[in-house]
Amino acid sequence: MKDVYIVIPAYNEGTVITHVLKNIKKAGYKNIIVVDDCSTDDTPTLAKKQDVLVIQHAINRGAGAATKTGIDAAKQLNAKYVVTIDADGQHKPDEISHLLKQAHAYDVVIGSRMINPKGMPTSRKILNIGGSLLTLLFYGIYVRDSQSGFKVFNSKAINLIEIKFDRFEFCSEVLHEIRKKRLTYTEVPISVIYTEYSLSKGQHISNGVKMIFRMIQRFFVP
């Protein structure tokens, strides 16, 4: 697994980052890149203690920007596969292998919480369905979990996908790039660990409204 890089964009995840990194290492992945998006807590310090590569943004630019930084870093390190995973502990590192199994046949593998949404709060289900419908409306591509941060990209996808959105709407933008660049993709069911903490960190209605506005804006201001 030396050519698999795990990219974790992180912002103020000091509460859980150590636990997340330890679990990923326990699952057998050593090439970990944490991109700290100018956290105001001790996220970067704690991440460095876990002996992973930590890249720090000088100012906060958003999850999209941090993900792109991580992917660029992985490219420099000759990554064959890049796995993006959320830093809030909602994803199970054991399931990385499920996505990687499909990565040999597809350019992008999306971990989908909506294939088996057991335990998902109703508000999140609505947000996810809404996000998927919006992505279909704006970008002409439908996936069940358009806002999933748990994805695997092969080297072709890493080199072709261009992320321009800085904030959460980059998730939808990635799907747009998949369609535009004619990349192959599939969805793999993943389970989600919902805690008070991970729910507080995830997407909210207000983010959804901002996301819609930015996606509309993208039509007029490329």
Next chain:
Amino acid sequence: MISIIQIIFLLIGVLFLTSVFIQVQRDRMTKGQAIMWGLIWLCLILSTFFVQYLTIISEWLGITRPIDIIIYSSIILLFVYTYQIQLAQVKLSRELTELVRKDAINKNKTLSKRTK
């Protein structure tokens, strides 16, 4: 006889025309921007003192009141300028993100060794 409002508009026009000239001298404005803003302030001054020409123009355009030319033109100009500001803001935001990202990678010792 010159009215008070004409004096006010004249002062505003001259003040901003002077400002445009100074900005160009200090290289804070391109020639294109200077011409555009210079013309706008000049139009303000001229329309203040040559109202009869506004009447002729409004009749030609099919607008009932001459003052409406100024209102309509101002609204259009505001929209154009807002659009340009938005384009510039998006461009700046993207450039800032690129700068932050590249700086972050270059400052990382592990990665900067690889780029050398």
